[in-house]
Amino acid sequence: MPSAAPKSLFRLLLLPLLFLALLHPRTGATAELHGIAMHGDLKYAPGFSHFDYVNPKAPVGGTLRLGAIGSFPSLNPFLVKGVAARGLGLVYQSLLSRSRDEPFSLYANIARRVEMAEDRRWVIFHLDPDARFSDGSPIRAEDVIFSLNTLRDKGRPNHRHYYSRVAAIERTGPLSVKMTFDGEAVWELPLIMGLMPVLSERFFQRVPFETTSLIPPVGSGPYRLQAAEPGRSITYRRNPDFWGWHLPQYQGRHNFEAIRWDYFRDTDVALQAFKAGDLDARFETDPTRWVLSLNETDRANRRYQTTVIPKQTPAPMRGLVFNTRRAIFQDRKVREALGYLLDFEWMNRNQLHGLYSRTSSFFQNSDLAARGRPSPEEKALLTPFKKTLPIGAFGTAVRPPVSDGSGRDRRAIRQARKHLLQAGWQVQDGRLTHRETGRPFQIEILLNDSQYLKLLHPFRVNLQRLGIETDIRLVDSASYQNRINQYDFDMIVTDWAQSLSPGNEQAFYWGQSAADTPGTRNYPGIRLDAVDAMIQRISAAHTRDDLILATRTLDRILRAGHYVIPLYHNNEQWLAHAASIGLPETPSFYGTGPDVWWQAPIDGPPSQTP
Structure with missing residues:
Protein backbone atom coordinates (compact mmCIF):
# COMPACT_ATOMS: atom_id res chain seq x y z
CA MET A 1 0.00 0.00 0.00
CA PRO A 2 1.51 3.33 -1.00
CA SER A 3 2.44 5.76 1.70
CA ALA A 4 0.22 8.80 2.38
CA ALA A 5 3.26 11.03 2.83
CA PRO A 6 3.61 12.03 -0.86
CA LYS A 7 -0.05 13.08 -0.97
CA SER A 8 0.36 15.19 2.14
CA LEU A 9 3.48 16.79 0.71
CA PHE A 10 1.63 17.51 -2.56
CA ARG A 11 -1.16 19.25 -0.64
CA LEU A 12 1.35 21.35 1.26
CA LEU A 13 2.96 22.46 -2.00
CA LEU A 14 -0.40 23.10 -3.65
CA LEU A 15 -1.78 25.42 -0.99
CA PRO A 16 0.66 28.30 -1.67
CA LEU A 17 0.02 27.97 -5.41
CA LEU A 18 -3.73 28.21 -4.88
CA PHE A 19 -3.19 31.21 -2.63
CA LEU A 20 -1.12 32.93 -5.33
CA ALA A 21 -3.78 32.13 -7.92
CA LEU A 22 -6.35 33.91 -5.77
CA LEU A 23 -4.09 36.91 -5.50
CA HIS A 24 -3.39 36.97 -9.24
CA PRO A 25 -6.38 35.68 -11.19
CA ARG A 26 -6.31 35.82 -15.01
CA THR A 27 -7.84 39.29 -14.90
CA GLY A 28 -5.38 40.40 -12.22
CA ALA A 29 -2.46 42.78 -12.41
CA THR A 30 0.88 42.49 -14.08
CA ALA A 31 3.13 44.52 -11.82
CA GLU A 32 6.24 46.60 -12.45
CA LEU A 33 5.73 47.14 -16.17
CA HIS A 34 8.19 49.65 -17.62
CA GLY A 35 6.04 49.99 -20.75
CA ILE A 36 3.10 48.63 -22.72
CA ALA A 37 3.05 47.22 -26.25
CA MET A 38 -0.19 47.13 -28.17
CA HIS A 39 0.64 43.70 -29.59
CA GLY A 40 3.62 41.46 -28.94
CA ASP A 41 6.68 42.42 -26.91
CA LEU A 42 8.39 45.71 -26.23
CA LYS A 43 11.52 46.40 -28.25
CA TYR A 44 13.39 48.08 -25.40
CA ALA A 45 14.16 46.12 -22.23
CA PRO A 46 14.10 47.62 -18.72
CA GLY A 47 17.09 49.85 -18.17
CA PHE A 48 17.60 50.70 -21.87
CA SER A 49 19.84 53.69 -22.46
CA HIS A 50 18.23 55.52 -25.39
CA PHE A 51 16.10 55.08 -28.49
CA ASP A 52 17.93 53.73 -31.54
CA TYR A 53 16.93 56.67 -33.76
CA VAL A 54 18.77 59.34 -31.77
CA ASN A 55 22.39 60.39 -31.38
CA PRO A 56 22.96 59.98 -27.63
CA LYS A 57 26.13 62.06 -27.88
CA ALA A 58 24.45 65.03 -29.56
CA PRO A 59 25.69 68.35 -28.14
CA VAL A 60 23.30 70.72 -26.40
CA GLY A 61 23.01 74.36 -27.41
CA GLY A 62 22.11 76.79 -30.17
CA THR A 63 18.82 78.09 -31.51
CA LEU A 64 16.63 76.34 -34.08
CA ARG A 65 14.56 78.69 -36.26
CA LEU A 66 11.53 77.20 -38.03
CA GLY A 67 8.69 78.65 -40.10
CA ALA A 68 4.91 78.56 -39.69
CA ILE A 69 2.04 79.98 -41.73
CA GLY A 70 -0.72 82.29 -40.47
CA SER A 71 -1.00 83.30 -36.83
CA PHE A 72 -2.21 82.01 -33.47
CA PRO A 73 -4.69 83.49 -30.97
CA SER A 74 -4.26 80.76 -28.35
CA LEU A 75 -1.74 78.91 -26.21
CA ASN A 76 -4.21 76.15 -25.39
CA PRO A 77 -3.81 73.24 -27.84
CA PHE A 78 -6.66 71.25 -26.28
CA LEU A 79 -9.56 73.36 -27.60
CA VAL A 80 -11.30 73.37 -30.97
CA LYS A 81 -11.74 77.12 -31.00
CA GLY A 82 -8.74 79.24 -31.85
CA VAL A 83 -5.65 78.10 -33.74
CA ALA A 84 -3.04 77.14 -31.15
CA ALA A 85 0.60 78.18 -31.50
CA ARG A 86 3.18 75.77 -32.90
CA GLY A 87 5.42 73.82 -30.55
CA LEU A 88 3.20 73.47 -27.50
CA GLY A 89 3.96 69.75 -27.46
CA LEU A 90 7.35 70.79 -26.06
CA VAL A 91 5.59 72.13 -22.97
CA VAL A 207 -6.72 80.38 -16.00
CA PRO A 208 -10.12 79.00 -17.10
CA PHE A 209 -9.53 76.03 -19.39
CA GLU A 210 -12.03 77.17 -22.03
CA THR A 211 -10.34 80.53 -22.63
CA THR A 212 -8.08 80.99 -25.66
CA SER A 213 -5.62 83.07 -23.67
CA LEU A 214 -2.00 83.97 -24.30
CA ILE A 215 -0.97 83.36 -20.68
CA PRO A 216 2.23 81.25 -20.67
CA PRO A 217 1.20 77.66 -19.88
CA VAL A 218 2.54 75.54 -17.04
CA GLY A 219 3.51 72.10 -18.30
CA SER A 220 5.93 69.35 -17.38
CA GLY A 221 7.92 69.09 -20.64
CA PRO A 222 11.54 69.83 -21.54
CA TYR A 223 10.83 73.40 -22.72
CA ARG A 224 9.13 76.48 -21.29
CA LEU A 225 7.52 79.29 -23.24
CA GLN A 226 9.85 82.28 -23.47
CA ALA A 227 8.00 84.73 -25.72
CA ALA A 228 4.85 84.79 -27.84
CA GLU A 229 3.93 87.45 -30.41
CA PRO A 230 0.81 86.41 -32.37
CA GLY A 231 1.35 86.86 -36.08
CA ARG A 232 5.11 87.15 -35.62
CA SER A 233 6.78 84.39 -33.61
CA ILE A 234 6.79 82.07 -30.62
CA THR A 235 9.93 81.02 -28.75
CA TYR A 236 10.58 78.17 -26.32
CA ARG A 237 13.64 77.80 -24.09
CA ARG A 238 15.09 74.55 -22.84
CA ASN A 239 14.30 74.02 -19.17
CA PRO A 240 17.53 73.16 -17.30
CA ASP A 241 15.42 72.05 -14.34
CA PHE A 242 13.29 69.63 -16.36
CA TRP A 243 12.77 66.70 -14.05
CA GLY A 244 13.11 64.00 -16.76
CA TRP A 245 16.50 64.67 -18.36
CA HIS A 246 17.84 61.42 -16.87
CA LEU A 247 15.19 59.20 -18.48
CA PRO A 248 16.29 57.07 -21.46
CA GLN A 249 13.73 58.51 -23.89
CA TYR A 250 15.25 62.00 -23.47
CA GLN A 251 18.83 61.01 -24.20
CA GLY A 252 19.90 62.60 -27.49
CA ARG A 253 16.63 64.53 -27.80
CA HIS A 254 15.56 68.16 -27.29
CA ASN A 255 19.09 69.41 -27.84
CA PHE A 256 18.53 73.06 -28.80
CA GLU A 257 18.76 75.72 -26.15
CA ALA A 258 15.94 77.60 -27.87
CA ILE A 259 13.40 76.84 -30.60
CA ARG A 260 11.56 79.63 -32.42
CA TRP A 261 8.77 79.49 -34.97
CA ASP A 262 8.52 82.62 -37.15
CA TYR A 263 5.11 83.14 -38.75
CA PHE A 264 4.65 84.11 -42.40
CA ARG A 265 1.75 85.12 -44.58
CA ASP A 266 2.13 82.19 -46.95
CA THR A 267 4.44 79.33 -47.90
CA ASP A 268 6.23 81.21 -50.66
CA VAL A 269 7.29 83.97 -48.27
CA ALA A 270 8.49 81.36 -45.77
CA LEU A 271 10.51 79.66 -48.51
CA GLN A 272 12.29 82.89 -49.38
CA ALA A 273 13.06 83.48 -45.70
CA PHE A 274 14.64 80.03 -45.52
CA LYS A 275 16.73 80.56 -48.65
CA ALA A 276 17.89 83.91 -47.26
CA GLY A 277 19.20 82.15 -44.15
CA ASP A 278 16.53 83.45 -41.75
CA LEU A 279 15.28 79.91 -41.01
CA ASP A 280 17.32 76.79 -40.29
CA ALA A 281 15.16 73.96 -41.61
CA ARG A 282 12.15 73.34 -43.77
CA PHE A 283 10.13 70.25 -44.68
CA GLU A 284 9.02 70.59 -48.30
CA THR A 285 5.85 69.04 -49.73
CA ASP A 286 5.68 70.82 -53.09
CA PRO A 287 7.66 68.89 -55.74
CA THR A 288 8.22 71.96 -57.91
CA ARG A 289 9.71 73.91 -55.03
CA TRP A 290 11.79 70.86 -54.07
CA VAL A 291 13.19 70.24 -57.54
CA LEU A 292 13.47 73.73 -59.00
CA SER A 293 13.80 76.04 -56.02
CA LEU A 294 15.56 74.04 -53.31
CA ASN A 295 17.61 71.67 -55.48
CA GLU A 296 18.77 74.16 -58.10
CA THR A 297 22.05 73.50 -59.87
CA ASP A 298 24.01 76.28 -58.18
CA ARG A 299 24.87 74.21 -55.13
CA ALA A 300 28.13 76.03 -54.39
CA ASN A 301 26.37 79.25 -53.40
CA ARG A 302 23.68 77.65 -51.26
CA ARG A 303 23.43 78.26 -47.52
CA TYR A 304 21.76 74.90 -46.95
CA GLN A 305 21.71 71.26 -47.95
CA THR A 306 18.89 68.89 -48.82
CA THR A 307 18.27 65.44 -47.36
CA VAL A 308 15.74 62.74 -48.27
CA ILE A 309 14.66 60.65 -45.27
CA PRO A 310 12.81 57.35 -45.79
CA LYS A 311 9.68 56.50 -43.78
CA GLN A 312 8.32 53.08 -42.80
CA THR A 313 4.78 54.04 -41.83
CA PRO A 314 1.76 53.77 -44.15
CA ALA A 315 1.75 56.59 -46.68
CA PRO A 316 -0.98 59.12 -45.85
CA MET A 317 -4.19 59.10 -47.84
CA ARG A 318 -4.05 62.53 -49.45
CA GLY A 319 -7.06 63.24 -51.57
CA LEU A 320 -9.87 65.48 -52.76
CA VAL A 321 -12.57 64.87 -50.15
CA PHE A 322 -16.29 64.89 -50.88
CA ASN A 323 -18.53 66.27 -48.14
CA THR A 324 -21.47 63.85 -48.27
CA ARG A 325 -23.41 66.15 -45.96
CA ARG A 326 -23.99 68.15 -49.15
CA ALA A 327 -26.92 66.76 -51.15
CA ILE A 328 -24.91 66.95 -54.37
CA PHE A 329 -22.41 64.32 -53.12
CA GLN A 330 -24.70 61.89 -51.38
CA ASP A 331 -24.93 59.69 -54.48
CA ARG A 332 -21.90 57.40 -54.70
CA LYS A 333 -22.22 57.36 -58.52
CA VAL A 334 -21.58 61.12 -58.58
CA ARG A 335 -18.46 60.74 -56.42
CA GLU A 336 -17.18 57.90 -58.57
CA ALA A 337 -17.83 59.91 -61.74
CA LEU A 338 -15.71 62.85 -60.65
CA GLY A 339 -12.84 60.49 -59.89
CA TYR A 340 -12.48 59.79 -63.63
CA LEU A 341 -11.78 63.47 -64.29
CA LEU A 342 -8.52 63.69 -62.34
CA ASP A 343 -5.67 62.68 -64.66
CA PHE A 344 -2.92 61.65 -62.26
CA GLU A 345 -0.68 60.31 -65.03
CA TRP A 346 -0.59 63.72 -66.72
CA MET A 347 -0.27 65.51 -63.37
CA ASN A 348 2.67 63.39 -62.22
CA ARG A 349 4.58 63.78 -65.48
CA ASN A 350 3.95 67.48 -66.04
CA GLN A 351 3.51 68.95 -62.56
CA LEU A 352 5.00 66.56 -60.02
CA HIS A 353 8.30 65.82 -61.81
CA GLY A 354 7.51 62.10 -61.73
CA LEU A 355 8.29 61.93 -58.01
CA TYR A 356 5.04 60.34 -56.83
CA SER A 357 2.91 57.21 -57.07
CA ARG A 358 -0.86 57.15 -57.14
CA THR A 359 -2.47 56.40 -53.80
CA SER A 360 -5.21 53.79 -53.68
CA SER A 361 -5.38 52.62 -50.06
CA PHE A 362 -6.06 54.40 -46.79
CA PHE A 363 -3.17 52.28 -45.43
CA GLN A 364 -0.88 52.51 -48.44
CA ASN A 365 2.48 50.69 -48.46
CA SER A 366 1.69 48.47 -45.48
CA ASP A 367 0.33 45.02 -44.67
CA LEU A 368 -2.85 46.77 -43.51
CA ALA A 369 -3.98 47.64 -47.06
CA ALA A 370 -6.71 45.57 -48.77
CA ARG A 371 -5.43 43.46 -51.67
CA GLY A 372 -7.27 41.78 -54.53
CA ARG A 373 -10.58 40.11 -53.72
CA PRO A 374 -11.73 39.63 -50.11
CA SER A 375 -10.32 36.65 -48.26
CA PRO A 376 -12.87 34.26 -46.75
CA GLU A 377 -12.27 35.92 -43.37
CA GLU A 378 -12.82 39.41 -44.82
CA LYS A 379 -15.95 38.25 -46.64
CA ALA A 380 -17.32 36.88 -43.37
CA LEU A 381 -16.93 40.33 -41.82
CA LEU A 382 -18.56 42.07 -44.80
CA THR A 383 -21.53 39.75 -45.34
CA PRO A 384 -23.71 40.92 -42.39
CA PHE A 385 -23.70 44.41 -43.96
CA LYS A 386 -24.28 43.33 -47.56
CA LYS A 387 -27.49 45.35 -47.98
CA THR A 388 -25.86 48.65 -47.03
CA LEU A 389 -22.48 48.25 -48.76
CA PRO A 390 -21.69 48.94 -52.43
CA ILE A 391 -20.99 45.92 -54.56
CA GLY A 392 -17.39 47.14 -54.94
CA ALA A 393 -16.67 46.15 -51.33
CA PHE A 394 -17.08 42.49 -52.29
CA GLY A 395 -14.93 42.54 -55.43
CA THR A 396 -11.33 43.44 -56.17
CA ALA A 397 -10.20 46.26 -53.88
CA VAL A 398 -11.13 49.54 -55.59
CA ARG A 399 -8.29 51.44 -57.25
CA PRO A 400 -8.37 54.86 -58.96
CA PRO A 401 -8.81 54.78 -62.75
CA VAL A 402 -5.69 54.97 -64.93
CA SER A 403 -5.82 57.58 -67.69
CA ASP A 404 -4.03 57.83 -71.03
CA GLY A 405 -1.98 60.72 -69.62
CA SER A 406 -3.26 63.24 -72.18
CA GLY A 407 -4.89 65.55 -69.63
CA ARG A 408 -8.26 65.11 -71.38
CA ASP A 409 -8.78 61.37 -71.66
CA ARG A 410 -11.95 61.06 -73.76
CA ARG A 411 -12.66 57.56 -72.51
CA ALA A 412 -12.50 58.74 -68.89
CA ILE A 413 -14.73 61.73 -69.62
CA ARG A 414 -17.28 59.46 -71.32
CA GLN A 415 -17.24 57.15 -68.30
CA ALA A 416 -17.79 60.08 -65.95
CA ARG A 417 -20.71 61.31 -68.10
CA LYS A 418 -22.25 57.82 -68.01
CA HIS A 419 -22.16 57.69 -64.20
CA LEU A 420 -23.63 61.19 -63.94
CA LEU A 421 -26.48 60.27 -66.30
CA GLN A 422 -27.25 57.24 -64.13
CA ALA A 423 -27.35 59.55 -61.12
CA GLY A 424 -29.89 61.85 -62.80
CA TRP A 425 -27.63 64.58 -64.20
CA GLN A 426 -27.63 65.82 -67.80
CA VAL A 427 -26.09 68.65 -69.81
CA GLN A 428 -28.47 71.44 -70.84
CA ASP A 429 -27.21 74.56 -72.60
CA GLY A 430 -23.65 73.66 -71.63
CA ARG A 431 -24.44 73.26 -67.91
CA LEU A 432 -24.82 70.03 -65.96
CA THR A 433 -28.23 70.10 -64.30
CA HIS A 434 -30.39 67.63 -62.41
CA ARG A 435 -33.18 66.16 -64.52
CA GLU A 436 -35.81 66.39 -61.80
CA THR A 437 -34.95 69.58 -59.93
CA GLY A 438 -33.17 71.57 -62.65
CA ARG A 439 -30.48 72.38 -60.12
CA PRO A 440 -27.06 73.19 -61.68
CA PHE A 441 -24.02 71.20 -60.59
CA GLN A 442 -21.90 73.79 -58.77
CA ILE A 443 -19.06 73.05 -56.34
CA GLU A 444 -16.44 74.93 -54.36
CA ILE A 445 -13.05 73.38 -53.61
CA LEU A 446 -11.74 74.99 -50.42
CA LEU A 447 -7.94 75.25 -50.05
CA ASN A 448 -5.43 76.69 -47.60
CA ASP A 449 -2.28 75.78 -49.55
CA SER A 450 -1.42 77.60 -52.76
CA GLN A 451 0.47 74.60 -54.22
CA TYR A 452 -2.89 72.99 -55.10
CA LEU A 453 -4.12 75.92 -57.18
CA LYS A 454 -1.97 74.93 -60.17
CA LEU A 455 -2.26 71.19 -59.54
CA LEU A 456 -6.05 71.23 -59.63
CA HIS A 457 -6.41 73.46 -62.68
CA PRO A 458 -6.53 70.52 -65.18
CA PHE A 459 -9.12 68.80 -62.96
CA ARG A 460 -11.20 71.95 -63.00
CA VAL A 461 -10.97 72.12 -66.80
CA ASN A 462 -12.27 68.55 -67.08
CA LEU A 463 -15.14 69.38 -64.72
CA GLN A 464 -16.03 72.33 -66.92
CA ARG A 465 -16.04 70.05 -69.99
CA LEU A 466 -18.97 68.26 -68.38
CA GLY A 467 -20.73 71.50 -67.51
CA ILE A 468 -19.76 71.53 -63.81
CA GLU A 469 -19.20 75.01 -62.40
CA THR A 470 -16.17 74.91 -60.09
CA ASP A 471 -14.80 77.59 -57.79
CA ILE A 472 -11.36 76.90 -56.29
CA ARG A 473 -11.12 79.14 -53.24
CA LEU A 474 -7.88 79.79 -51.30
CA VAL A 475 -8.43 81.14 -47.77
CA ASP A 476 -6.19 81.92 -44.80
CA SER A 477 -5.42 79.21 -42.25
CA ALA A 478 -7.78 80.54 -39.55
CA SER A 479 -10.76 80.79 -41.92
CA TYR A 480 -9.98 77.37 -43.34
CA GLN A 481 -9.80 75.76 -39.91
CA ASN A 482 -13.06 77.34 -38.81
CA ARG A 483 -14.87 76.14 -41.92
CA ILE A 484 -13.62 72.56 -41.84
CA ASN A 485 -14.34 72.32 -38.11
CA GLN A 486 -17.98 73.04 -38.98
CA TYR A 487 -17.87 70.97 -42.21
CA ASP A 488 -18.76 74.09 -44.20
CA PHE A 489 -17.29 73.00 -47.54
CA ASP A 490 -18.10 71.03 -50.68
CA MET A 491 -14.62 69.59 -51.29
CA ILE A 492 -11.22 70.01 -49.64
CA VAL A 493 -7.74 68.58 -50.08
CA THR A 494 -6.52 66.89 -46.93
CA ASP A 495 -4.75 63.77 -45.76
CA TRP A 496 -5.08 61.15 -43.05
CA ALA A 497 -1.81 59.87 -41.63
CA GLN A 498 -1.85 56.33 -40.27
CA SER A 499 0.43 54.39 -37.97
CA LEU A 500 1.36 50.73 -38.16
CA SER A 501 -1.06 50.13 -35.29
CA PRO A 502 -4.41 51.82 -36.03
CA GLY A 503 -6.88 51.90 -33.18
CA ASN A 504 -9.51 54.09 -31.52
CA GLU A 505 -8.54 57.12 -33.64
CA GLN A 506 -10.31 55.45 -36.57
CA ALA A 507 -13.62 56.33 -34.92
CA PHE A 508 -12.50 59.97 -34.96
CA TYR A 509 -11.74 59.60 -38.68
CA TRP A 510 -14.70 57.57 -39.97
CA GLY A 511 -17.19 56.82 -37.17
CA GLN A 512 -20.86 57.79 -37.33
CA SER A 513 -20.74 59.77 -34.08
CA ALA A 514 -17.80 61.77 -35.44
CA ALA A 515 -19.78 62.66 -38.56
CA ASP A 516 -22.08 64.89 -36.49
CA THR A 517 -19.48 66.26 -34.07
CA PRO A 518 -17.74 69.54 -35.02
CA GLY A 519 -13.96 69.37 -35.16
CA THR A 520 -13.46 65.68 -35.99
CA ARG A 521 -11.61 64.30 -39.02
CA ASN A 522 -14.63 62.54 -40.48
CA TYR A 523 -14.62 65.18 -43.19
CA PRO A 524 -16.58 63.03 -45.69
CA GLY A 525 -19.43 62.56 -43.19
CA ILE A 526 -19.34 58.74 -43.38
CA ARG A 527 -22.24 57.03 -41.64
CA LEU A 528 -22.04 53.26 -42.06
CA ASP A 529 -22.73 50.51 -39.54
CA ALA A 530 -20.11 48.36 -41.31
CA VAL A 531 -17.45 51.00 -40.74
CA ASP A 532 -18.32 51.28 -37.04
CA ALA A 533 -18.19 47.50 -36.72
CA MET A 534 -14.71 47.32 -38.26
CA ILE A 535 -13.47 50.16 -36.04
CA GLN A 536 -14.77 48.22 -33.05
CA ARG A 537 -12.88 45.11 -34.19
CA ILE A 538 -9.70 47.12 -34.75
CA SER A 539 -9.89 48.61 -31.26
CA ALA A 540 -10.57 45.18 -29.70
CA ALA A 541 -7.91 43.25 -31.64
CA HIS A 542 -5.74 41.22 -29.24
CA THR A 543 -3.34 40.00 -31.92
CA ARG A 544 -1.60 41.50 -34.91
CA ASP A 545 -3.41 39.09 -37.23
CA ASP A 546 -6.81 40.23 -35.91
CA LEU A 547 -5.78 43.85 -36.38
CA ILE A 548 -4.67 43.28 -39.99
CA LEU A 549 -7.90 41.46 -40.87
CA ALA A 550 -10.17 44.19 -39.48
CA THR A 551 -8.10 47.02 -40.97
CA ARG A 552 -8.01 45.49 -44.44
CA THR A 553 -11.78 45.10 -44.31
CA LEU A 554 -12.22 48.73 -43.24
CA ASP A 555 -9.90 49.84 -46.06
CA ARG A 556 -11.96 47.84 -48.56
CA ILE A 557 -15.19 49.51 -47.41
CA LEU A 558 -13.77 53.05 -47.48
CA ARG A 559 -12.33 52.59 -50.97
CA ALA A 560 -15.61 51.19 -52.32
CA GLY A 561 -17.46 54.24 -50.99
CA HIS A 562 -15.52 56.71 -53.20
CA TYR A 563 -15.40 59.26 -50.39
CA VAL A 564 -12.19 60.78 -51.76
CA ILE A 565 -10.42 61.13 -55.07
CA PRO A 566 -6.99 59.77 -54.10
CA LEU A 567 -4.02 61.90 -55.09
CA TYR A 568 -0.41 60.78 -54.60
CA HIS A 569 2.26 59.72 -52.14
CA ASN A 570 5.86 58.83 -51.57
CA ASN A 571 7.29 57.39 -48.39
CA GLU A 572 9.92 60.06 -47.94
CA GLN A 573 10.48 63.30 -46.10
CA TRP A 574 12.10 66.12 -48.06
CA LEU A 575 14.15 68.22 -45.68
CA ALA A 576 16.17 71.31 -46.51
CA HIS A 577 18.35 72.44 -43.63
CA ALA A 578 21.32 74.53 -42.69
CA ALA A 579 24.61 72.65 -42.84
CA SER A 580 24.99 73.28 -39.11
CA ILE A 581 21.96 71.10 -38.29
CA GLY A 582 22.93 67.58 -37.30
CA LEU A 583 20.68 64.62 -38.12
CA PRO A 584 20.82 61.11 -36.60
CA GLU A 585 22.16 58.33 -38.76
CA THR A 586 19.10 56.09 -38.26
CA PRO A 587 15.63 57.59 -38.79
CA SER A 588 12.59 56.30 -36.96
CA PHE A 589 9.63 54.67 -38.68
CA TYR A 590 8.20 58.19 -38.99
CA GLY A 591 11.32 59.75 -40.50
CA THR A 592 12.93 62.58 -38.57
CA GLY A 593 11.91 65.64 -36.56
CA PRO A 594 13.40 68.61 -34.70
CA ASP A 595 13.39 66.78 -31.37
CA VAL A 596 16.31 64.56 -32.52
CA TRP A 597 18.38 67.24 -34.29
CA TRP A 598 21.24 69.25 -32.85
CA GLN A 599 23.47 72.24 -33.56
CA ALA A 600 26.65 70.74 -34.98
CA PRO A 601 30.01 72.42 -34.31
CA ILE A 602 31.06 74.63 -37.21
CA ASP A 603 34.22 72.61 -37.81
CA GLY A 604 32.55 69.25 -37.21
CA PRO A 605 30.38 66.97 -39.36
CA PRO A 606 26.96 68.53 -40.03
CA SER A 607 25.08 65.27 -39.90
CA GLN A 608 25.27 61.54 -39.32
CA THR A 609 22.99 60.89 -42.28
CA PRO A 610 24.81 59.11 -45.17
Missing part, protein backbone atom coordinates in the same frame (compact mmCIF):
# COMPACT_ATOMS: atom_id res chain seq x y z
CA TYR A 92 3.17 69.30 -22.18
CA GLN A 93 3.88 65.67 -21.44
CA SER A 94 1.90 62.45 -21.14
CA LEU A 95 1.86 59.67 -18.58
CA LEU A 96 3.85 57.38 -20.88
CA SER A 97 6.21 58.14 -23.77
CA ARG A 98 5.89 56.64 -27.27
CA SER A 99 8.79 55.14 -29.17
CA ARG A 100 8.80 55.85 -32.89
CA ASP A 101 10.48 52.67 -34.09
CA GLU A 102 7.75 50.26 -33.00
CA PRO A 103 4.15 49.94 -34.24
CA PHE A 104 2.70 51.11 -30.91
CA SER A 105 4.68 50.88 -27.68
CA LEU A 106 4.86 53.21 -24.69
CA TYR A 107 7.46 53.53 -21.96
CA ALA A 108 7.57 54.94 -18.45
CA ASN A 109 7.46 58.73 -18.29
CA ILE A 110 5.42 60.75 -15.79
CA ALA A 111 4.14 57.33 -14.75
CA ARG A 112 7.22 55.47 -13.49
CA ARG A 113 5.52 52.07 -13.62
CA VAL A 114 2.23 50.55 -14.66
CA GLU A 115 -0.04 47.80 -13.37
CA MET A 116 -2.58 46.40 -15.80
CA ALA A 117 -5.27 43.73 -15.84
CA GLU A 118 -4.51 40.85 -18.18
CA ASP A 119 -7.76 41.61 -20.03
CA ARG A 120 -6.83 45.34 -19.92
CA ARG A 121 -10.10 46.34 -18.31
CA TRP A 122 -8.22 48.50 -15.81
CA VAL A 123 -4.82 50.11 -15.45
CA ILE A 124 -2.97 51.74 -12.56
CA PHE A 125 -0.43 54.47 -13.25
CA HIS A 126 2.18 54.99 -10.51
CA LEU A 127 3.64 58.47 -10.91
CA ASP A 128 7.33 59.25 -10.63
CA PRO A 129 7.81 61.05 -7.29
CA ASP A 130 10.36 63.33 -8.98
CA ALA A 131 7.95 64.47 -11.72
CA ARG A 132 7.40 68.23 -11.60
CA PHE A 133 5.57 70.94 -13.51
CA SER A 134 7.63 73.84 -14.83
CA ASP A 135 6.62 76.00 -11.85
CA GLY A 136 8.29 73.46 -9.54
CA SER A 137 5.08 71.97 -8.16
CA PRO A 138 4.88 68.15 -7.97
CA ILE A 139 2.64 66.18 -10.31
CA ARG A 140 0.00 64.52 -8.14
CA ALA A 141 -2.71 61.96 -8.63
CA GLU A 142 -5.17 64.85 -8.44
CA ASP A 143 -3.59 66.42 -11.54
CA VAL A 144 -4.14 63.21 -13.51
CA ILE A 145 -7.78 63.02 -12.40
CA PHE A 146 -8.27 66.70 -13.22
CA SER A 147 -6.74 66.19 -16.67
CA LEU A 148 -9.03 63.30 -17.51
CA ASN A 149 -12.19 65.04 -16.33
CA THR A 150 -11.31 68.33 -18.02
CA LEU A 151 -10.29 66.91 -21.39
CA ARG A 152 -13.25 64.51 -21.42
CA ASP A 153 -15.78 67.25 -20.66
CA LYS A 154 -14.25 70.32 -22.31
CA GLY A 155 -11.45 69.21 -24.65
CA ARG A 156 -11.20 68.47 -28.33
CA PRO A 157 -13.61 65.92 -29.83
CA ASN A 158 -10.97 63.19 -30.00
CA HIS A 159 -10.21 63.60 -26.29
CA ARG A 160 -13.90 63.60 -25.43
CA HIS A 161 -14.37 60.42 -27.43
CA TYR A 162 -11.40 58.50 -26.02
CA TYR A 163 -11.64 59.55 -22.40
CA SER A 164 -15.39 58.94 -22.14
CA ARG A 165 -14.47 55.23 -22.19
CA VAL A 166 -13.12 55.54 -18.64
CA ALA A 167 -15.96 54.26 -16.47
CA ALA A 168 -14.21 55.13 -13.21
CA ILE A 169 -11.06 56.88 -12.08
CA GLU A 170 -9.85 56.74 -8.49
CA ARG A 171 -6.90 57.92 -6.47
CA THR A 172 -5.27 54.83 -4.98
CA GLY A 173 -2.47 56.81 -3.34
CA PRO A 174 -0.81 60.24 -3.48
CA LEU A 175 0.99 59.15 -6.67
CA SER A 176 -1.28 56.39 -7.98
CA VAL A 177 -4.38 56.51 -10.18
CA LYS A 178 -6.56 53.59 -11.28
CA MET A 179 -8.69 53.80 -14.43
CA THR A 180 -11.41 51.26 -15.17
CA PHE A 181 -12.87 50.91 -18.68
CA ASP A 182 -16.30 49.96 -19.94
CA GLY A 183 -17.51 48.45 -23.21
CA GLU A 184 -15.95 45.68 -25.24
CA ALA A 185 -13.08 47.21 -27.25
CA VAL A 186 -10.76 47.99 -24.33
CA TRP A 187 -7.48 46.43 -25.50
CA GLU A 188 -5.98 49.74 -26.66
CA LEU A 189 -7.37 51.91 -23.87
CA PRO A 190 -4.44 51.56 -21.41
CA LEU A 191 -2.18 52.92 -24.17
CA ILE A 192 -4.65 55.66 -25.10
CA MET A 193 -4.73 56.78 -21.48
CA GLY A 194 -0.95 56.50 -21.30
CA LEU A 195 -0.79 59.18 -24.01
CA MET A 196 -3.10 61.53 -22.12
CA PRO A 197 -1.41 64.91 -21.52
CA VAL A 198 -1.17 65.78 -17.84
CA LEU A 199 -2.37 69.28 -16.97
CA SER A 200 -1.65 71.33 -13.88
CA GLU A 201 -4.84 71.64 -11.84
CA ARG A 202 -3.38 74.61 -9.98
CA PHE A 203 -2.65 76.50 -13.20
CA PHE A 204 -6.11 75.96 -14.67
CA GLN A 205 -7.72 77.09 -11.43
CA ARG A 206 -6.19 80.48 -12.23
